[in-house]
Every structure is written in structure tokens, then in C-alpha cells.
Amino acid sequence: MTSARSTLQVEGLETYFFTKAGVVKAVDGVSFAVGRGEVMGLVGESGCGKSVTGFSIMGLVDPPGRIVGGQVLFNGENLLTASEEHMRALRGSRIAMIFQDPMMTLNPVLRIDTQMIETIRAHERIDHASARQRARDALGQVGIPSPDERLRAYPHQFSGGMRQRVAIAIALLNKPDLIIADEPTTALDVTIQGQILYEAQKLCRELGMALIWITHDLAVVAGLADKICVMYAGKIVEQGLVDDVLDHPVHPYTVGLIGSVPSHNPRGQPLAQIPGMTPSLLNLPPGCAFRTRCSRASGICEQEPRLSEPRSGHKVRCFHPCLEGHA
Amino acid sequence: MSVFIIRRLLQSIVVVAVMSLLVFFAVNVVGDPVDMLINPEADQAEIEKTMRAFGLDRPVHEQYWFFLSNAVKGDLGKSFIFGEPALKLIVERMPATLELAFAALLLAVVIALPLGIYAGLKPDSKFSKTIMAGSILGFSLPTFWVGLMMIMVFAVMLGWLPSTGRGETTSLLGIQVSFLTWDGLRHLVLPALNLSLFKMSLTIRVARAATREVVHQDYIKFAHAKGLSSRRVILVHLLKNIMIPVVTVLGLELGGLIAFSVVTETVFAWPGMGKLVIEAIQNLDRPIIVAYLMITVLMFVTINLLVDVLYSVLDPRVRLQDVKA
Numbered sequence: 001m002t003s004a005r006s007t008l009q010v011e012g013l014e015t016y017f018f019t020k021a022g023v024v025k026a027v028d029g030v031s032f033a034v035g036r037g038e039v040m041g042l043v044g045e046s047g048c049g050k051s052v053t054g055f056s057i058m059g060l061v062d063p064p065g066r067i068v069g070g071q072v073l074f075n076g077e078n079l080l081t082a083s084e085e086h087m088r089a090l091r092g093s094r095i096a097m098i099f100q101d102p103m104m105t106l107n108p109v110l111r112i113d114t115q116m117i118e119t120i121r122a123h124e125r126i127d128h129a130s131a132r133q134r135a136r137d138a139l140g141q142v143g144i145p146s147p148d149e150r151l152r153a154y155p156h157q158f159s160g161g162m163r164q165r166v167a168i169a170i171a172l173l174n175k176p177d178l179i180i181a182d183e184p185t186t187a188l189d190v191t192i193q194g195q196i197l198y199e200a201q202k203l204c205r206e207l208g209m210a211l212i213w214i215t216h217d218l219a220v221v222a223g224l225a226d227k228i229c230v231m232y233a234g235k236i237v238e239q240g241l242v243d244d245v246l247d248h249p250v251h252p253y254t255v256g257l258i259g260s261v262p263s264h265n266p267r268g269q270p271l272a273q274i275p276g277m278t279p280s281l282l283n284l285p286p287g288c289a290f291r292t293r294c295s296r297a298s299g300i301c302e303q304e305p306r307l308s309e310p311r312s313g314h315k316v317r318c319f320h321p322c323l324e325g326h327a
Numbered sequence: 328m329s330v331f332i333i334r335r336l337l338q339s340i341v342v343v344a345v346m347s348l349l350v351f352f353a354v355n356v357v358g359d360p361v362d363m364l365i366n367p368e369a370d371q372a373e374i375e376k377t378m379r380a381f382g383l384d385r386p387v388h389e390q391y392w393f394f395l396s397n398a399v400k401g402d403l404g405k406s407f408i409f410g411e412p413a414l415k416l417i418v419e420r421m422p423a424t425l426e427l428a429f430a431a432l433l434l435a436v437v438i439a440l441p442l443g444i445y446a447g448l449k450p451d452s453k454f455s456k457t458i459m460a461g462s463i464l465g466f467s468l469p470t471f472w473v474g475l476m477m478i479m480v481f482a483v484m485l486g487w488l489p490s491t492g493r494g495e496t497t498s499l500l501g502i503q504v505s506f507l508t509w510d511g512l513r514h515l516v517l518p519a520l521n522l523s524l525f526k527m528s529l530t531i532r533v534a535r536a537a538t539r540e541v542v543h544q545d546y547i548k549f550a551h552a553k554g555l556s557s558r559r560v561i562l563v564h565l566l567k568n569i570m571i572p573v574v575t576v577l578g579l580e581l582g583g584l585i586a587f588s589v590v591t592e593t594v595f596a597w598p599g600m601g602k603l604v605i606e607a608i609q610n611l612d613r614p615i616i617v618a619y620l621m622i623t624v625l626m627f628v629t630i631n632l633l634v635d636v637l638y639s640v641l642d643p644r645v646r647l648q649d650v651k652a
């Protein structure tokens with residue numbers, strides 16, 4: 001699955017923010033691959049660099065941020081060396097992104113139809129009426145009732161959930177090869193969340209899209225994704241097939257993360273929590289960033305752990321992975 | 328929407344009524360027009376006759392009532408100096424002032440708005456810093472001094488542009504305007520630039536601040552993520568959002584432009600309302616002063632009303648609130 005056929009292959013991506021206080025290594029050597037019809041979950045605590053990873057792929061990192069290393073291969077082509085005009089042509093057409101905050105992603109002073117039609121016409125010579133028809137269909141596809149009417153509305157006339165559906169519809173407009181969905185359902189209530197997850201998965205399979213689903217909700221990943229990447233302090237600490245990683249986590253951080261999900265704990269027992277706080281990414285010292293919170297830490301953990309593959313397709317970045325109990 | 332307009336209209340009427348009271352009494356306190364009106368050699372009987380003719384022998388509140396009931400009929404009294412209706416004199420001069428004010432406004436939009444957006448998009452560039460330094464100068468230098476310097480440089484030293492009067496005018500819908508003749512346009516340049524200087528500085532600052540705020544909004548990033556050209560992102564997504572604060576400030580300042588034109592009109596001998604009222608103040612020509620102030624108040628109120636309507640056109644969120652209200 002990580003062969004040349006991958007829609008997206010990220011290799012050693014490094015995105016740093018050069019702030020006045022120092023360098024923030026928001027993304028520090030991240031590698032993964034997603035293929036056609038495949039869903040990859042990207043999970044991790046707040047501030048670990050999930051969104052910045054998404055923006056790096058889109059080529060939309062704002063200053064003082066800069067991509068300082070690595071490769072982003074999209075259908076075999078390195079996007080980091082592509083011209084700005086070529087990137088513009090890919091964005092919204094071949095690669096789409098759904099942003100984290102649905103309340104802020106739509107322009108408040110433009111009607112929904114304007115914001116949808118311009119997305120089509122930025123990439124295709126197509127008359128206004130056909131573009132409008134396609135916008136209408138996309139709204140229907142994400143389950144927005146009476147789409148003809150809603151096209152003429154302004155964003156403030158939609159609820160948060162409806163706005164996120166509009167954002168998803170916009171992402172789908174040009175049938176992209178890759179969608180990066182940044183916690184698209186966090187703002188929604190559970191029923192709608194489930195509905196959107198189901199639809200996203202269906203569309204992804206039907207259209208052969210690759211989908212990166214960013215979230216900190218492991219339950220969502222369990223139900224939706226094929227693969228999972230667990231991120232901690234700018235690095236991917238564990239990755240593999242969803243079933244492998246969630247059933248047999250080997251990185252102490254992943255183990256802690258799964259232990260803190262309510263459904264994984266026997267009733268009546270307090271939730272296991274990972275002690276300590278997420279470290280600041282500003283001027284992070286070398287070595288394993290998790291060592292201040294890790295029960296398995298030893299002296300060697302002050303060095304940088306390398307990626308190992310204890311089982312085929314299941315990688316971990318740890319000196320003392322939890323391999324006991326399952327070989 | 329119509330509920331909103333009616334409510335604003337009622338508010339406006341109250342404002343105008345209160346202002347009429349203030350204006351009338353304030354002007355009454357300023358000076359006694361009798362000295363102006365009456366020939367020093369006149370005898371007591373003549374003085375009394377004149378005072379009766381102008382209603383000046385009545386108590387102040389009766390004079391006010393008299394003034395108000397005439398004002399509603401469109402009669403703001405006769406000029407003591409010209410012996411003609413004050414309203415007519417003001418209205419005759421109004422096109423010149425309005426032309427100057429709108430020319431200044433146009434300059435602010437056409438020149439200052441793009442500069443402000445540029446400074447907001449590229450806050451660290453040298454050009455942006457030059458623009459901002461220029462806007463500080465525009466704020467702090469007094470209008471009359473800049474006007475005099477402009478005359479010195481462009482009219483006296485270089486001889487490029489004329490410095491007094493409106494030049495040749497043509498009739499547009501029955502109103503005399505300068506901007507349609509080459510000579511009139513040349514006459515308009517310096518005073519319009521002079522009057523606009525402060526507004527341009529203000530527009531630059533407002534546009535820059537608004538741009539800096541809007542450019543970091545998620546919806547701008549999302550617009551880029553949709554693959555729109557930078558041109559469309561700036562000209563549609565950004566511009567439409569910054570127009571809300573820009574229109575508010577510029578609209579409210581249009582009234583200020585009309586009021587401030589007093590200085591510019593005096594410096595450039597522009598035959599507008601401002602020049603008329605300065606002369607009226609010097610001569611204590613009360614009806615003209617009162618009429619000028621009332622007309623200005625009326626214009627302020629009308630402009631504010633129009634700005635509010637325009638504002639709701641620009642910002643759909645305001646529209647909805649009105650429907651609910």
C-alpha cells in the first residue's frame with residue numbers, strides 16, 4: 001500500500017516556525033503514505049502538529065512557518081518544489097482540505113453559491129449554470145435539505161453543523177484525489193458526526209479518493225480509518241493498520257491514549273490518564289519528547305529513538321516498546 | 328429593513344430638532360446683530376422699526392418659535408447683508424462644496440484604499456513603511472498650511488495648476504460643475520487633494536488595520552485552499568470584508584469633509600458654502616450662519632442614514648438582524 005501507487009507519500013517532512021522566542025518544530029520528520037480509497041487517521045493531543053502537517057501538504061503554511069525539509073509526493077510529483085501556480089491549480093481541485101473550525105471557514109459576506117461556484121470555475125472553463133447545478137448536487141450529496149434554496153443563503157444562516165457540511169461539499173466539488181479533513185466533526189453533535197463519517201467513508205470508497213482524517217478521537221479513527229498515525233510533539237510515534245495499532249499498541253504514549261478512552265476501561269474503575277502535560281514544542285530538547293511522562297523511560301531515552309518495525313507494517317519510535325503479551 | 332429605516336428616520340428628526348434649538352440659541356448668544364444692521368447715525372425710532380422688521384424686539388423663545396415655523400416652510404430668514412433668502416444663498420453655493428467634497432472622497436477611495444490594502448498585505452516592506460509614514464504626516468500637518476504649500480509649489484513655483492476659484496464650469500442637470508471641463512478639472516485638483524489629505528491618511532490606516540485582521544482569518548486561507556487566484560482572494564474575499572469598516576469610516580467622514588471644506592475653500596478661494604459662512608461669521612450675518620448650520624446638520628443626518636443602509640447591503644449579517652427587529 002505504501003508503494004509507488006500511493007496517492008500521497010510524505011517523506012521526512014519538517015515544518016518549523018521561526019518565532020521571536022525560538023524555533024517551534026511543529027512537524028519534525030513525518031513520513032506516511034495514503035493510497036486510493038484509503039482512509040488514514042492522524043491522531044494526537046492538541047498542539048502536536050496535526051493541522052500544520054495538513055497545511056504543509058497544501059502548501060499553505062503561514063509565516064513565520066516554513067517547510068525546511070522532506071518531500072511531499074502527490075501522484076509521484078514532489079509538491080515542495082512545484083511552482084506556486086501549479087500548487088494553486090492542484091489546491092481545491094486535486095487536493096482539498098476541510099478546516100477545523102466550521103464557523104470561520106466560510107466567508108461571511110459571500111453567498112454560498114458564490115463560494116461554491118468560484119471553486120469550480122477556478123479550475124474549469126464551465127458556464128455559470130452548469131457550475132451552479134454541480135454546487136447544488138454537492139450540497140444534496142452531503143445531506144443539506146432543499147439545496148436550491150440554501151445556495152442563495154449566507155453562512156450566518158446555517159448552523160455550525162450545516163456549515164461544516166457546506167465545507168465538505170466544497171471539498172468534494174471537483175472530485176479531488178486527496179482530501180485532508182481537519183477534525184471536521186468535532187463541532188458537531190454525535191448523530192450528525194456519525195452520519196458524516198459514514199458518508200465520508202462511502203464517498204472515499206466510491207470515488208477512489210485518499211482521505212486523511214485528523215482527529216484526537218480514537219473512537220472515530222477506529223470506525224473509519226484503515227491506517228493510523230499517532231503523532232506526539234511533531235513526530236509520528238506509532239503507525240500501522242488501525243486494527244493492529246488499536247488492538248496491540250506498542251508505544252507507551254499510544255497505550256496511554258487508548259487507556260484514557262472510557263470504553264476501554266472496565267466499569268467502575270477510574271480512567272487511566274497520561275500523567276504530566278504536553279511539552280511545549282518551543283526549543284524542545286533532543287531525545288524522546290515523551291520521556292517526562294513515560295513510565296518506561298530510561299537513560300537511553302535522552303537520545304533520539306529511531307523508528308523500528310517490531311511487526312510487519314507496524315512501526316514505532318521507542319527504545320522500550322510494549323511488546324510483552326503479544327508477539 | 329423598512330422598520331429599521333423608519334426608526335432611523337424618526338431618530339434623525341429628533342436630532343435635527345434638537346440641533347435647531349442649540350444652533351438658534353448659540354447664535355443668539357454670540358453677538359447682537361443690531362449693531363451690524365443699523366446705521367450708527369440712525370435715531371431711536373428707526374432702530375426700533377428695524378428691530379421690529381426682523382422680529383428682534385420679541386423675547387428669544389418667541390423668536391425661536393417664529394424661526395421654527397418658518398424653517399419648516401423652508402424659510403430660514405433673509406441675509407442681513409445680501410437681503411436675499413439665506414437658504415437660497417446657501418443652496419447656490421452648495422454644488423461647489425459638494426463637488427469638492429466628493430472629489431476628495433473619490434481621491435481617498437481611489438488612491439488611499441489600494442495603498443492601505445497593500446500596507447496591510449505586506450506590512451514589513453519598505454514601500455508599506457513609506458505609506459504609513461506618509462499617513463502620519465497627512466494626519467498631523469494642518470490643512471491650511473499644506474494648502475498654502477501646495478499653492479507655493481504647484482501654482483507659484485512650478486506654475487502647473489491654478490490655485491483660486493472653480494475655473495470654467497458647465498451645467499450638469501441644471502447644476503454648475505467644474506469637473507467636466509479641462510480648465511475646471513485643473514482648478515479642482517489642488518483643493519480636492521488638500522481637503523482629501525486627512526481622509527486619505529485615515530483611509531490608509533483603516534484599510535491597513537482591516538486588511539491585517541481579515542488576512543489572517545480562516546476564510547481567507549480556505550479561499551486559497553480552494554485554489555482561487557490571489558487576485559480573486561484579494562479583490563473579492565478580502566475587499567468585501569474590509570469595505571465594511573472602510574465605508575463606515577468614510578461615510579461618517581463625508582460630513583466632516585463638508586464641514587472641513589471651510590478651511591480649504593478659504594485657502595483656495597473656492598466659492599462654496601464654507602467661504603460664504605466664514606464671511607457671514609465675520610459680519611455676524613445670523614440667518615446665513617443658522618441656515619448653514621442647519622443644512623450641515625441635515626446633511627450629516629442624511630449621510631449617516633445612507634451609510635447605515637449601505638452598511639446593511641455590504642454586511643448580510645446586519646440584514647438579518649433587521650428582519651428580526
Ligand SMILES: Nc1ncnc2c1ncn2[C@@H]1O[C@H](COP(=O)(O)OP(=O)(O)OP(=O)(O)O)[C@@H](O)[C@H]1O
Pocket residue numbers: 017019024026044045046047048049050051052053062063064065100216281
Ligand atoms: N503561526 C504559528 N506560529 C508559531 N507557532 C505555531 C504557529 N502555528 C502553529 N504553531 C505551533 O505548531 C504546533 C502545532 O500546531 P497545530 O495547529 O498543528 O496543532 P494540532 O495538532 O492541529 O492541534 P489541535 O488539536 O489543537 O488542532 C503548536 O504547538 C503551535 O504552537
Ligand code: SF4
Pocket residue numbers: 251252253288289290291292294295296297298301305317318319320321
Ligand atoms: S523512548 Fe523511552 S521515553 Fe520515549 S516512549 Fe519509549 S520508553 Fe518512553
Ligand SMILES: [Mg+2]
Pocket residue numbers: 050051052100182
Ligand atoms: Mg489542529
